Amino acid sequence: MEKEKHLLELCNVSVGFPQKGKKMNPVTRGVSFYVREGEALGIVGESGSGKSVSMLACVGLLGGGGRVLEGNIRFLNGEDYIILNTMTQKELEAVRGDDIAMIFQEPMTSLNPVMTIGRQVEEMLLLHGDCPKEERKKRVLAMLSEVGLPDPQEIYGKYPHQLSGGMRQRAMIAMAMILRPKLLIADEPTTALDVTIQAKILELLKKFQKEYGTTIILISHDLGVIRSVCSRAVVMCGGKVVEQGDVGTLFEQPQMDYTKRLLAAALGKGSVLKKEPAVCRGEAIVCVRDYSVFYEEKLDGKKRKREVVKKVSFDLCAGETVGVVGESGCGKSTLAKALAGLNPLTSGSADISCENPQMVFQDPYGSLNPAKTIGWLMTEPLRLHHVGTKEEQRAAVCEMLEKVGLGREYYGRCPKTLSGGQRQRVAIAMAIMLKRPFLLLDEPVSALDVTVQEQILILLVKLQKEFGLTYLFISHDMNVIHRICDRVFVMYQGEIVESGDVDEVFRNPVHPYTKKLLGARL
Amino acid sequence: MRYYIKKVISLIMVLFLIMLLTFIAFQVIPGDSALSRLGVDAEPEAVEALRESLGLNKSLPERFFSFLSGAVRGDFGNSYQYGKPVGELLSARLSVTVWLAVLSIFMIIAVSVPLGLVCSRKEGGVADRIITMVTQTLMAVPAFFLGIVITLIFGLVLEWFAPGAYIAPGEDFGGFLRYMIFPAVAIAVPKIAMTVKFLKTSVLRELKLDYVRTARSKGNSERAVLWRHVLKNALIPVITFMGMVIADVLAGSIVVEKVFNLPGIGRLLITAISNRDYPVVEAGVVYIGSVVLIVNFIVDLLYQKVDPRVRIK
Numbered sequence: 001m002e003k004e005k006h007l008l009e010l011c012n013v014s015v016g017f018p019q020k021g022k023k024m025n026p027v028t029r030g031v032s033f034y035v036r037e038g039e040a041l042g043i044v045g046e047s048g049s050g051k052s053v054s055m056l057a058c059v060g061l062l063g064g065g066g067r068v069l070e071g072n073i074r075f076l077n078g079e080d081y082i083i084l085n086t087m088t089q090k091e092l093e094a095v096r097g098d099d100i101a102m103i104f105q106e107p108m109t110s111l112n113p114v115m116t117i118g119r120q121v122e123e124m125l126l127l128h129g130d131c132p133k134e135e136r137k138k139r140v141l142a143m144l145s146e147v148g149l150p151d152p153q154e155i156y157g158k159y160p161h162q163l164s165g166g167m168r169q170r171a172m173i174a175m176a177m178i179l180r181p182k183l184l185i186a187d188e189p190t191t192a193l194d195v196t197i198q199a200k201i202l203e204l205l206k207k208f209q210k211e212y213g214t215t216i217i218l219i220s221h222d223l224g225v226i227r228s229v230c231s232r233a234v235v236m237c238g239g240k241v242v243e244q245g246d247v248g249t250l251f252e253q254p255q256m257d258y259t260k261r262l263l264a265a266a267l268g269k270g271s272v273l274k275k276e277p278a279v280c281r282g283e284a285i286v287c288v289r290d291y292s293v294f295y296e297e298k299l300d301g302k303k304r305k306r307e308v309v310k311k312v313s314f315d316l317c318a319g320e321t322v323g324v325v326g327e328s329g330c331g332k333s334t335l336a337k338a339l340a341g342l343n344p345l346t347s348g349s350a351d352i353s354c355e356n357p358q359m360v361f362q363d364p365y366g367s368l369n370p371a372k373t374i375g376w377l378m379t380e381p382l383r384l385h386h387v388g389t390k391e392e393q394r395a396a397v398c399e400m401l402e403k404v405g406l407g408r409e410y411y412g413r414c415p416k417t418l419s420g421g422q423r424q425r426v427a428i429a430m431a432i433m434l435k436r437p438f439l440l441l442d443e444p445v446s447a448l449d450v451t452v453q454e455q456i457l458i459l460l461v462k463l464q465k466e467f468g469l470t471y472l473f474i475s476h477d478m479n480v481i482h483r484i485c486d487r488v489f490v491m492y493q494g495e496i497v498e499s500g501d502v503d504e505v506f507r508n509p510v511h512p513y514t515k516k517l518l519g520a521r522l
Numbered sequence: 523m524r525y526y527i528k529k530v531i532s533l534i535m536v537l538f539l540i541m542l543l544t545f546i547a548f549q550v551i552p553g554d555s556a557l558s559r560l561g562v563d564a565e566p567e568a569v570e571a572l573r574e575s576l577g578l579n580k581s582l583p584e585r586f587f588s589f590l591s592g593a594v595r596g597d598f599g600n601s602y603q604y605g606k607p608v609g610e611l612l613s614a615r616l617s618v619t620v621w622l623a624v625l626s627i628f629m630i631i632a633v634s635v636p637l638g639l640v641c642s643r644k645e646g647g648v649a650d651r652i653i654t655m656v657t658q659t660l661m662a663v664p665a666f667f668l669g670i671v672i673t674l675i676f677g678l679v680l681e682w683f684a685p686g687a688y689i690a691p692g693e694d695f696g697g698f699l700r701y702m703i704f705p706a707v708a709i710a711v712p713k714i715a716m717t718v719k720f721l722k723t724s725v726l727r728e729l730k731l732d733y734v735r736t737a738r739s740k741g742n743s744e745r746a747v748l749w750r751h752v753l754k755n756a757l758i759p760v761i762t763f764m765g766m767v768i769a770d771v772l773a774g775s776i777v778v779e780k781v782f783n784l785p786g787i788g789r790l791l792i793t794a795i796s797n798r799d800y801p802v803v804e805a806g807v808v809y810i811g812s813v814v815l816i817v818n819f820i821v822d823l824l825y826q827k828v829d830p831r832v833r834i835k
Contacts, residue, residue, distance in 0.1 A: 061738055089744070097741035109732040114754050114830060123750075127741045159830040175740070 005076060006034040007183055007215045008058065013071035015057045017064055026069055028054055028239040040209055040216040042226030044262060045236035046449035051219050055185050058084055059100055060092045098128040101176035105188035107168035111160040118156030121175045128179055139178065147174040147204060166197035173204060180212050187219045194327040195476065196516055202229050221449065223262055227251060235259050261451055273461045273483050284315035285438055285470050290348035293338040308334045310494040311348065318437065321464065321471040323481035326491035332474045336440045354438055358431035362443035364423035368415040374426055375411035381433045404429040404459060421452035425459065432467060442474045457484055478517060482506055490514045533819055540811040541593055545586050548800050598805040603797050608805045611790065617691060619787040623771040625706035630767065634714045638721030639748055645726060657715035669708040669781035676704055686783045705782040709775055713767050720763050724756040758829050765821035769814045
């Protein structure tokens with residue numbers, strides 16, 4: 001039997017980056033896997049597992065002085081293999097784009113903001129081969145319509161910021177696929193997109209694989225995404241390959257602990273964390289009636305108010321966790337900000353039994369002032385509201401640090417020395433410092449890896465019990481909502497289109513949009 | 523279109539405000555222009571007659587109106603010191619200052635863009651370290667000292683030009699330009715140093731962004747990445763900075779004009795101020811104010827051109 005052909009092979013590859021001084025610090029060790037011609041391979045792992053680094057190493061785009069320390073990366077070119085990691089810059093430039101194309105996670109920042117979409121796609125044709133001018137434009141337009149962009153003529157002359165996230169990613173794909181590369185590396189291509197758009201982008205990738213026999217390597221932290229596209233997968237953790245095999249086998253009978261944990265989180269099989277459902281007794285702690293939130297927009301120099309949240313009404317009981325789910329732009333974050341008093345343009349009424357409800361935000365990197373210590377940040381709410389003396393404040397912060405599982409030694413540390421999960425613990429601790437019974441959580445776990453997500457969710461449940469907190473939990477992730485919430489509101493275009501008990505809504509969704517959201521769960 | 527009309531209207535309004543403030547400032551300054559011109563010992567009748575002829579007897583609004591209508595036509599009255607119309611004085615000096623500005627701005631752009639790119643192409647490399655060291659030093663050198671050094675080296679040692687022997691553009695335009703190169707260098711060098719540093723920081727910031735990785739993944743060479751993708755993005759903040767530099771250069775440099783014996787705006791103003799030649803000073807303030815405004819206006823338009831994200835539909 002003829003030996004099956006592998007388009008790309010990584011043999012024992014270690015990648016390192018220079019540390020202070022000149023020593024190379026390896027971030028991946030002995031990574032070996034292959035991809036067959038025409039197949040779709042998934043690489044799964046959490047941030048820092050080395051999945052992106054391994055693929056960037058293949059095309060020599062490591063940056064930051066990183067390089068392949070040992071091992072070989074072989075790529076099938078015609079009948080022979082070429083060794084990618086020993087090629088010169090010039091040779092690699094010929095391979096990039098032409099043989100191996102890439103698409104990235106964030107299509108806004110991955111496209112040049114001052115170049116039109118048309119020119120960015122056309123650049124591929126200019127860089128590889130010589131195609132006459134009229135022909136180039138024709139091919140670009142054909143490609144734009146092939147990736148499902150409406151009105152290619154118009155898109156051709158537009159800039160990235162004028163397109164939506166999904167359209168930008170389609171433009172990225174058009175750029176990557178116009179030369180029909182042998183290998184397409186997609187690095188978290190749908191992570192920044194809404195679930196309903198995510199599914200369409202993945203469909204598009206599958207279509208290209210089928211029609212042109214393009215080999216695809218799909219990097220994702222989300223096993224659900226991998227399962228819907230790939231036939232085989234590699235699981236990476238801590239710079240090493242922990243498990244690989246057919247997606248079916250891998251998903252049915254995971255061998256390694258790490259894979260099992262990933263699977264549990266990704267497929268919504270995670271246990272429901274909240275054991276005792278909250279029982280509504282007596283008065284509602286939050287009472288919202290016909291509540292609208294506006295944004296001021298400037299159009300043609302005229303200020304105009306745009307209604308982002310449209311007349312929503314709901315009650316929250318003490319000790320309850322209520323999820324708000326919906327796509328970006330549906331108004332869920334705007335609602336939370338307004339309830340926290342961060343947007344004064346509202347109408348209707350929102351009676352909250354406590355002053356200054358506190359908020360926890362999505363991005364634990366951006367929301368902590370990097371110039372201050374953890375202790376300073378956490379005492380700030382106490383200082384602002386004149387609670388206790390300096391010593392008392394310090395003692396309260398140390399106690400809270402222990403409650404969120406960090407320990408008092410974190411008092412004098414700076415945010416940048418903390419991991420994402422640790423930072424989110426600080427953000428949560430900061431929000432409950434004032435002991436307000438109502439907490440607004442705006443995508444608190446979306447920026448975190450699944451295993452860290454798990455820990456934060458457990459922490460939230462524990463704190464809720466201990467302090468008798470009520471949560472309004474905003475998320476785009478149906479699985480997370482299912483695991484932690486008692487009730488859920490589904491928001492669509494500023495309105496609550498469906499609400500009810502979580503289990504009930506998940507079992508029998510009524511509104512078509514809720515069905516769509518649940519259907520897109522892969 | 524509406525956006526541009528609005529911009530022009532606000533430009534005109536700010537210019538009007540500048541004139542109003544200038545006018546008021548010179549009314550508030552103590553001392554009578556007529557008296558200061560004729561001296562304290564002058565006959566009261568003579569002072570009165572001069573006040574009459576200068577129009578100082580009229581009411582404030584009337585005088586402001588005549589000042590304004592004169593300023594719009596470029597007529598600021600006669601200089602007390604030279605007895606000539608201020609417009610004439612200023613425009614003769616202006617050609618020197620403008621040519622000096624044009625030459626130095628050309629030098630700044632032509633030298634700092636390539637240097638900035640070379641620096642950022644290999645951060646920490648030999649070229650980068652040398653250029654950074656040199657620019658750092660040049661930034662700290664005061665303009666008059668640079669002028670003296672240039673005079674010494676190119677004027678006295680190499681004898682490429684005769685120090686102090688300014689040639690008017692009317693006499694020999696080629697000679698004028700040849701002479702102007704040296705003061706232009708004196709003005710340009712510190713600004714080049716600043717621009718290189720600014721551009722380098724900007725390019726390095728851009729190089730870390732995702733779209734650069736995309737550009738590389740398409741098979742662009744490093745040179746193409748820099749020129750085709752990074753440069754335009756990196757220039758966006760530099761445009762603001764260049765606008766400030768250009769306005770500064772157009773306002774005239776007293777020190778450089780003195781060192782090279784140039785009849786420029788800066789020197790005219792400094793003598794006018796010490797001689798209380800108010801019409802000239804007034805005109806000078808209005809000129810500098812207008813230059814800053816107009817340059818800023820052009821910077822705004824350039825922004826629209828370069829960065830589609832701030833473009834108004």
